[in-house]
Ligand code: SF4
Ligand code: SF4
Ligand code: SF4
């Protein structure tokens with residue numbers, strides 16, 4: 001067992017627990033974006049920052065990836081944390097303002113303005129879809145490619161992947177690409193998904209062994225009736 | 226693309242942990258780029274997912290997914306070369322070849338690429354063609370470089386280059402000449418010494434041209450192996466000049482007839498060599 005203080009409350013938890021898990025267990029809210037239960041922690045969005053340590057040694061760490069340490073002092077809502085969190089949200093808004101998830105998070109944290117150059121990215125590189133596809137759908141069909149500003153996401157060679165089960169799981173978890181379900185180029189489409197009730201979901205026979213994230217779904221039911 | 230060639234490459238790196246980059250490098254050396262089918266094959270053979278392999282292949286600038294030309298022209302656009310006119314040089318190549326950086330000419334002869342700093346800033350602007358460095362390149366020199374490339378850089382490398390000249394070497398211990406007049410490399414008498422590595426023992430002949438990397442040997446010396454050199458006459462080991470500043474393998478000292486010392490690195494593949502005509506203490 002490891003003993004630590006979180007927002008002044010002394011608690012004991014199992015070794016290997018992350019700060020985020022401890023905070024959630026004891027009811028201290030920490031916003032997250034790239035974290036999802038059932039998927040491995042990734043630490044991409046930095047929204048879950050908390051402050052650890054004291055005085056001049058204090059620093060910000062991403063709570064979803066940071067395992068607890070003996071005697072650690074965690075603050076989940078210090079002035080510094082709140083400022084950093086707002087900045088992260090503002091930057092996320094700048095890169096992907098059309099995302100409902102980000103809009104909601106921003107409004108919940110009182111981010112009312114966005115001072116950076118406006119982009120309209122369709123991906124914030126949070127890696128949720130990659131982990132969903134690999135860890136839950138066992139498909140390993142999509143992944144990151146390129147580097148730096150050219151880093152992006154998709155299937156190898158940008159053609160339809162043979163290992164994709166068209167389960168739609170990636171779209172389901174994506175905070176940014178709600179628009180992607182209306183993909184019009186079947187060659188490049190990552191998944192059909194039931195969100196838009198379009199093939200391949202309705203033409204299900206070739207995809208009988210599909211491992212869908214949603215079961216049963218509307219489309220399946222429509223088909224049965 | 227030949228399937229068994231890819232298989233062979235994968236097989237060679239089978240027992241290396243994380244040999245993916247080595248595999249991709251070998252494929253790229255063989256085909257000048259990474260063909261899609263080759264990557265699929267590597268995925269099948271190594272059990273890695275294609276998506277990861279694609280991720281690695283697109284991460285590094287040195288890997289190309291598009292076929293490259295016979296000659297690769299790289300213009301440095303790093304900060305130092307940039308201020309010394311790198312972009313103008315790149316434009317000149319673009320105009321002469323009729324392609325943009327990153328593209329390959331229709332006849333598959335040239336690929337033009339730009340890169341950011343080769344660590345030779347003081348000599349900029351730098352252009353590298355097929356591994357040959359050109360320093361202080363001006364727009365006038367661009368045409369010259371193209372002509373030299375078309376004529377074959379290997380030839381130019383040892384003939385026209387003034388930094389490459391014949392030397393006569395002898396053993397620093399017994400002063401016997403190491404020159405082997407009967408055996409010619411690069412058109413000059415070769416330098417013969419005895420070499421030992423990994424339990425093999427045999428002759429090795431180096432080019433008598435200072436600066437030429439050509440080596441012939443009785444037993445094939447694998448890349449990166451450090452070789453122990455011995456004098457074929459007095460059998461003394463040729464060592465004592467300290468570690469190679471490039472790869473830290475021991476440096477081998479050889480005496481130059483008429484005074485001076487040549488030092489060469491004992492690691493196969495390392496091109497470190499140095500000539501010091503003033504010194505004679507080994
Ligand atoms: S639809 Fe395809 S890419 Fe998306 S999670 Fe499912 S298997 Fe992976
Ligand atoms: S596509 Fe969506 S889920 Fe995937 S990395 Fe981008 S933002 Fe995240
Ligand atoms: S639940 Fe049915 S319709 Fe929806 S994505 Fe899965 S297979 Fe397609």
Ligand code: FES
Nearest residue numbers: 043045046048064
């Ligand atoms: S939730 Fe922790 S970094 Fe995204």
Ligand code: FES
Nearest residue numbers: 301303306343345
């Ligand atoms: S900037 Fe060109 S070599 Fe450094």
